[in-house]
């Protein structure tokens with residue numbers, strides 16, 4: 001289901017002219033921003049909370065070995081098992097192995113970005129009846145598309161498109177009238193309820209892992225993760241190693257940040273803490289609990305200047321406030337992580353040479369950093385990727401030549417000023433005030449007129465003249 | 473598998489520049505030196521019960537108040553009276569505080585947890601309430617099966633007012649003082665909801681369509 | 690005006706390459722405002738650009754070369770002032786280009802500490818009274834991102850503009866959203882950039898403003914170019930033009946009077 005990574009530009013262009021997508025994005029955009037803003041108005045301590053979130057995550061990352069061992073010890077003590085996977089393939093193999101050992105037929109999934117990251121769905125679907133239970137994930141599973149947002153995976157779909165998908169998959173018909181939201185939600189509830197009851201395996205992600213107690217934390221609003229992790233015989237949770245936090249006290253702080261940043265809620269409807277497998281006296285719950293911890297490039301980031309990216313709690317605020325994301329949507333980014341966080345993570349996980357557009361397609365306007373609940377310096381990291389691109393000659397030869405030539409010239413102010421002084425009158429031949437077209441400025445004039453230089457010369461030329469006048 | 477475990481730990485330690493993990497105590501001490509602010513949390517100027525009710529309502533939950541546990545059956549009857557139950561049964565979570573009560577015949581109460589999948593309404597006992605967010609806390613165990621919090625259309629939670637604390641942290645303090653973390657703790661704030669269709673909020677996605685808290689005390 | 694006894698602050702004007710080339714009037718308005726505020730203004734001849742195009746393209750070597758040049762040529766001033774939040778912001782990033790503890794790093798830090806964007810300099814450092822002006826009309830204000838988020842410039846221009854009683858300020862509904870300029874971004878990804886500036890101009894038109902003001906020529910050219918392409922008659926100016934009373938000059942992208 002992965003979208004090809006190459007050719008970001010083509011995908012962006014397509015997205016810009018896709019009317020359904022644009023109308024879906026327009027509906028979503030303001031909502032996310034306003035809800036977050038309102039939630040923060042209600043909490044004057046939010047800035048202090050962000051600082052605390054940063055401190056907690058920095059501390060945890062600096063003690064990741066300690067907390068991994070503590071977490072594993074506690075999960076095991078409570079009857080669960082912890083597995084480790086170095087890369088995507090071993091993550092898939094580990095999970096498939098658990099499903100096979102359980103002689104599973106049906107798998108029910110709650111949303112997991114780590115699962116998306118390792119391509120879990122395709123692997124599962126080849127062997128088991130696999131159903132996504134988060135409504136957004138279910139919609140895009142029917143559409144056979146990857147998610148376009150990390151917390152609202154079907155944000156790019158309009159109600160008309162969802163109606164069409166449900167009509168087709170649930171009733172084998174098409175062209176029916178547009179259906180209302182309650183009707184659609186109810187229908188999915190009915191279809192999926194059967195799936196929950198029939199599944200042998202429930203797979204979830206984890207929003208946080210608590211070392212002190214061996215606890216997995218899951219936040220949802222639908223309750224799908226809870227049904228997925230309490231009805232089937234086996235529960236598998238997949239998470240990156242960076243999801244750890246030290247204790248229940250710290251997870252409480254992180255939850256305050258996450259809900260407000262993601263959906264503007266003070267807390268999600270369901271915040272769930274799972275510790276180990278079913279206890280002998282319990283009346284329900286899975287007999288087996290497996291936690292699959294993945295590396296997949298994370299330990300490399302831990303050792304370099306990108307460590308702070310591992311603070312990310314996958315709230316989606318950066319993309320909700322990103323003007324590029326809101327113009328082109330998530331699919332244009334080409335992989336499971338879109339927006340500013342994706343512009344850093346995709347090159348980290350998949351290599352910069354196949355994703356060099358992502359850190360470049362950014363105006364470095366900094367709004368993402370100003371909303372990030374764990375204060376990740378996203379623009380800084382994005383710019384550092386450009387440095388790497390330039391250094392490793394991933395930046396194309398023409399672009400490198402152009403920027404170096406310009407740099408050479410700019411470091412010779414006298415020559416620079418002579419040249420710019422000559423260019424001004426030349427440019428002024430193209431019109432008055434502004435021009436619709438100017439040679440070599442096609443990228444600018446595609447959507448804008450070109451404001452021509454005004455006045456009688458460059459500032460420096462005029463200043464020299466004036467100063468000359470003053471002196472005499 | 474254990475090779476991958478060793479390799480991941482090796483890489484983590486290489487990245488952190490050491491060969492042995494610091495003890496949990498050393499880590500805990502480091503955390504305390506890093507945290508600069510007092511725990512930043514929301515504050516409010518009403519009492520805990522009012523805050524709880526206000527947040528619960530904001531999350532689309534409802535509440536009623538009775539002065540003693542014996543009045544709970546009547547409060548349940550009042551609540552269900554005006555609701556469309558489609559003939560679905562109302563079931564009791566196997567909690568002694570509920571099962572020992574006198575339930576009037578006409579409520580048709582089912583006490584068999586094995587039938588839970590057919591219940592339209594489930595009544596359970598809340599372990600604690602959190603004023604900050606208007607949440608009820610439901611730890612799993614023989615008196616509080618997890619699935620009951622999610623399967624029925626209507627969820628009724630009986631909660632002693634004295635069990636309402638201000639913040640989530642106090643829940644962990646009490647739970648851990650009593651023993652280990654149970655298999656599951658559900659912190660529930662209002663009914664199930666989704667905004668996955670055009671970001672329009674819709675209640676009753678997979679879990680209960682309504683949450684009603686009967687406050688006792 | 691200035692107190693004869695107190696030495697006048699020595700200000701080096703960093704003109705910026707865009708102002709030098711495209712709109713010298715912003716430079717002259719800046720000099721005037723600084724002099725009115727009591728500063729002694731010098732414009733070093735040896736200057737070109739702050740290095741943002743290289744820096745944001747990952748060319749650190751050329752950026753450091755330019756930085757050294759700016760550090761040298763602006764060493765003698767009490768303050769360095771630029772009529773652009775993003776260029777002043779770039780100069781403030783110079784220390785990162787040099788190794789901790791090195792002499793260049795120290796000099797870069799010293800320069801960064803003395804560098805200001807003009808509107809915040811006038812308001813916060815010189816603490817001038819809002820200049821009286823008879824500019825009249827409905828305006829809206831575009832907060833450029835570097836100024837807004839890196840330098841915290843938001844209230845300063847509004848305070849300064851409050852000296853024009855006939856100026857009516859209608860705020861944008863999304864005043865903190867980027868206009869899509871982004872330096873080289875606007876020519877590397879013209880489709881996305883055009884879409885962003887189109888949204889911005891929608892917002893501008895919705896305010897009913899006759900003039901858009903801002904503090905960064907790059908963004909203003911982007912906005913003016915899009916407004917022109919859309920055939921919208923809204924004028925675009927740098928805030929210093931209004932503050933210095935230089936509004937008889939045609940607005941950005943507008944035709945000059947014949948003659």
Ligand code: SF4
Pocket residue numbers: 261311312313314315316317318319341368371372373374375376
């Ligand atoms: S980078 Fe920050 S804002 Fe973006 S998803 Fe991660 S935590 Fe949220």
